[in-house]
Amino acid sequence: MNDAMDLRARNKQATREAISHAALRLALEQGPHGLALVRVHDIATAAGVSPRTYNNYFSSREEAICAFQADQSRRAGQALRSRPGDEPLDQAVVAAMVELYTDPEPDKAGLRMIMSTPELEGEALKAFSMAEGPLAEAIAARTGTDPRRDLFPAVTAAAIAGAIRVAGRAWLEPGNTESFATVLRRALSCVVPAAPPEG
Amino acid sequence: MNDAMDLRARNKQATREAISHAALRLALEQGPHGLALVRVHDIATAAGVSPRTYNNYFSSREEAICAFQADQSRRAGQALRSRPGDEPLDQAVVAAMVELYTDPEPDKAGLRMIMSTPELEGEALKAFSMAEGPLAEAIAARTGTDPRRDLFPAVTAAAIAGAIRVAGRAWLEPGNTESFATVLRRALSCVVPAAPPEG
DNA sequence: CCACAACTTGCGTGACGCGCACTATGTGCG
DNA sequence: CGCACATAGTGCGCGTCACGCAAGTTGTGG
Structure with a gap:
């Protein structure tokens, strides 16, 4: 396959976006004062991946949110x-x-x-x-x-x-x-x- | 005492500077690639305070160093x-x-x-x-x-x-x-x- | 169809941030 | 001077996290 992005790359970007989107959404639910309550486990679950995968993509909640x-x-x-x-x-x-x-x-x-x-x-x-x-x-x-x-x-x-x-x-x-x-x-x-x- | 800074405040600033100075010094010893090797315990010890006190002042190594x-x-x-x-x-x-x-x-x-x-x-x-x-x-x-x-x-x-x-x-x-x-x-x-x- | 590469996952480990309760050290007032 | 109060330092414990490692799983290319 000579696509601009092969299946692998597209899946990768999709999960990346899923994680970051989930992170921002959960942060918004808790508001600016409850950021500490957004657990890595929640973000990963909401994005449909394991916590371990989450930090194959991001090494902190903050990074994912931004x-x-x-x-x-x-x-x-x-x-x-x-x-x-x-x-x-x-x-x-x-x-x-x-x-x-x-x-x-x-x-x-x-x-x-x-x-x-x-x-x-x-x-x-x-x-x-x-x-x-x-x-x-x-x-x-x-x-x-x-x-x-x-x-x-x-x-x-x-x-x-x-x-x-x-x-x-x-x-x-x-x-x-x-x-x-x-x-x-x-x-x-x-x-x-x-x-x-x-x- | 009506000093611009009473004893308390001066002591406080002194320990703050001791911690931040120690943090930067240890970071320099390890070089830019060994930052993860600078443990909180080392910084605190080098500054002559307990690890618990260290993060009464700073909530991360990075903050102390900068x-x-x-x-x-x-x-x-x-x-x-x-x-x-x-x-x-x-x-x-x-x-x-x-x-x-x-x-x-x-x-x-x-x-x-x-x-x-x-x-x-x-x-x-x-x-x-x-x-x-x-x-x-x-x-x-x-x-x-x-x-x-x-x-x-x-x-x-x-x-x-x-x-x-x-x-x-x-x-x-x-x-x-x-x-x-x-x-x-x-x-x-x-x-x-x-x-x-x-x- | 098969071998190889890349992505995902579970587990284990070491470190960290911080709440809490207690002690010690300044500070201000009678 | 001494006594009550405020504030800094400390030890302990808990929950969370980042990440190395070694599987298992899923695309890719010949």
Whole structure:
């Protein structure tokens, strides 16, 4: 079989998603204050696998819960590359990130769980920061800068990831009525220049 | 006793530092690949306290190892506030961060341990991101913007924290000969504007 | 159809986080 | 000065977890 993904790989990804989905669902049931009550055994059972299999995929509850967010961040580089090459950097970044993070509009409860549960803070930061590497490469390619000589790509990528995080926090703020796309645009406009500084 | 810190508080901070210092030292002895060999019992013994006391202060090895970095980040807000109020934002940020993070020049081995050990990634990100809250407040105060209405302070704070992280990575790069202050200045110059966008 | 590789599972082990109860050491007041 | 109170340090025990190992099970390719 020469599929893009053979049966093995598809099953693997399916169980991975089943586990991470189950983990997030159970965490949501207990709320942000009862995370300790979500036992590994429960996650595994809910996902239809053994506890031992669960941590063939994840080495902590936190990792499983945040896996979806992490997977999404990993696509940031590709999202930016899919923008037309002659588009200015700032517009390309905004368009790419808005498309990536608002298609569909994110699940408010899930995002709130991830972003405002203290025990998940480390994993949440890891999840968002997974975008930085690929993003930096994409920015370097687009602006023709050498990531090893110039700090601009990596710094900008980190700034973008940070802006996305802050936008998430603001969007979750009680009383906020704007769409995530709107908030995200405002946040990104604070940090992304149209071109790297000459030098 | 009306000291700024009474005996109790000073003892407490002393044991806290003893534990975190011992944790980092033992981690360095084992190198980035033997972190699992650093047992809680060893850290506690090296710090002269019982294992139970150790996790009255920290709830994981990772947290103890990164505590120094976290404490430093917490001072970022105060560092920015100590700059003259009429200084432009970008200059004030660069001056404050350079002073905070290069007095004295950071310990390369310790920073490398924290930043390039996979198991510490989450805690390291947490440590650096602790600067964001205080920094955002300081930026808001300096620029006269309302952190609840305007995303600029929080986004800029996140961008600064990200730039510091990237500067650290670049400084640790083998073959780098520059001082951390130099790298840090270059990194920060990519993201901090002299003033918030009007709007 | 068969041999090989990859995934899943059960079991056992060592370490860890933390609640609880007790002791010891500062602290403030009469 | 001494006595009551608050707070830090400690020992013990329990439940949970991560992970190595050695089967068993299920795709894959010849």
